[in-house]
Amino acid sequence: MTLSDTTTDAARPEADPRANRLRAHLGSRVVLPGDAEWDLARMPWNVAVDQRPVAVARPETAEDVVEIVRAATAAGLRVAPQSTGHAAAALADTGHADTVIVSLARLRGVTVDPVARTARVLGGSHWNDVLEATAPHGLTAPHGSAGDVSVAGYSLSGGLSFYARTHGLAVNFVRAVQLVTADGALVRASAEENSDLFWAVRGGSGAFGVVVSLEIDLLPYADVYAGMLLWDAARAPEVARAWAAWTATVPESATTTLRILNLPPLPELPPFLSGRSVVVIDGAVLETDDAAAAVLAPLRELAPEMDTFARIPAAGLVAVHMDPPQPTPAVTAHAVLDELPDDAIDAFLRAGSNRELFMTELRHIGGAVARPVAAGGAVSAMRGRYISHAVTMVPVPEAAAGADAAVREAVALFSPWHIDALALTFVDGGGADRRIGYGDAFARLGELKRRFDPAAVFSAAQPVT
Template structure:
């Protein structure tokens, strides 16, 4: 008998027998809630949802899924659930790692062990009392594993590089149901592959990351009405052309509907914002910001703040948000590109258009790097549209893609994998020259294609 001969009911019964209450099937109470990702615009309908709470639970899930001829898709939060849009989940067990959270910090080695479902807020809560922080992103509720192992762009990035390069060890459950530790000295090829290949090589149950010795940081935002967008955008582009690697900033044009839950300075308005962090003394940072402050922003919050507060600077949505996104990496940002960006940001219905300053250590690949270790480009263009109802998704998707297309003349052949959150995206530019070796290692470590990853290898 082959797996194709086994009925759906039999497979479901096998999973329930092996995993008990750890698995939820369609028709069970709680299935719709369990399958819901952070990006609630994505309607993922897996064969089952498994909810492990330990590494041993994950071993059991993988073994039970394989024994039933099912695939496995790891998911910590579902921020990038749209990246699974090209994957048929009808015969896939979605492994929700939300119950596998915890952080242990060694202040002497400045290293943290982070469980696979942990988010950056968990890390910051554990590191801040010790005067430490990490290469986290702009939102505290993003998973550490998914973000880090797919690259990870931080407001420390131009000075410190991608977050993936801070990963020193990974513990994961592989396709044969083994619990394996991978590091530079142990299962080195798997360690190389998972740093970029991420969930394509197993379910990550923990990882060890290096920390940064920053108790505080000079960071914040400058805000103007969108009527100043052209002036501010051209000034920022000129400013970033010579900004030191200690400064990592973002320019955004943001269009907000009139919502009561928004603060008055945002509700019903369009604004242009520059935010980020500067790894300098207060005096040096202030001197560096002077050309931008000379534009008389309506709000200026740049100051010395606790490092753990950096995740609030970018004003990412505080809870699950339905959205469509797209991005590209730009080789340069001349005046004509800025004009194209400004035109994009005025598209009706587009929530925001964003330019992130790359370069510096982000573009330099360390000797110890894995499959992904850098992003070759000067800027990242990112567009986001809200999807208030499912019927709005086609229009929102078209808007964000049109925004990216407008800057195509300046695009370079690269991707930031953590910004991929939709179907139909070729991941090859994100893997670069590592792609061939990644495919070879995927065939070795997962010959039957057990793992369905957000970024397929």
């Protein structure tokens, strides 16, 4: 459901008495129903989700987070960490009743060590913050396809980038995490300190505490060969079959997606795209210019209408996928596939022909994504070779049910090729069974949840029990 209009004074709900206790202890660091800032404070990036917690806390320091967690537990409330709210629909699965959302939007900052090729990132930071800090040093990071996604939520839930087939999941770049645990303690977790907690949070994320900072490894790329190829959707059958055949032999240096986009007639779109359906291949090839051109040659032989693949600054890679730059009401669904036969391409084309869907996508994974890391955490790899992914917009609350049905039906078309795997960063509500995302780690995660958070203080987008 989309966020409602700002509540009128006559309709403002009474604050929960427990929230009043928070206000007494935390003052302006907490926003309650009835406050002038309430509707803005509770609004997530995915504005299709109507978040109505007991309160929203807005820390600016790690010490603020300690106070907030202690005050919330003393008041008998649960805590839901949230950096941006891209995963708001997944968090809504666990419910907002008895919950304080801890919005980390004000806890942002990045410090780069160019010699060690690492960065210390505060808990509310976005990937754009990291790219801005690392670019002057000729470095980059394993970010996703949108720069306004939080580093913590993305990385600690796995993280699939256009570097992934070469370098694996972003979670394996995490060297240490500083978080506030259920007892209100500020602790550091790494391979050397609190190693069980470090294992759990790399996959279990917000289920184990409020992450106030993390240290990540960086990638030694000042520039990359990346871009997109675009055709009219009438070419989709030819392009999709060529891409499927190409991915069967392409080296691990190439990470790409295939999408059919049904673009609405919006004035902010270029005139040649507004209102059109197009088929797009985008991504990166971590090779020299000549070697990358050779890899892409079979796709370029299809004479795309637009070809932007070129050597670009590494920070520009975040814009290649053209994710919306502003909060957007949307619903999504996905599944992981282990093969992509011709019948699966037919399913992709059927899904893409449904103009109710904004996007129907296949992401090529495999390679380093599928290889577990010896010193990894609860999630260090993901099975499968492709992800099927569907997205549609929810312009008004009444459209939510139909939109949800549309993305589910699109992904269901691939059911003969589904495997028991899950891309946790793609989970967007809908009662997804996270157990298949954790696999054999799920039982140990549950044990550690009971050990570190026996009262189930933390409510997370990715619950581990």
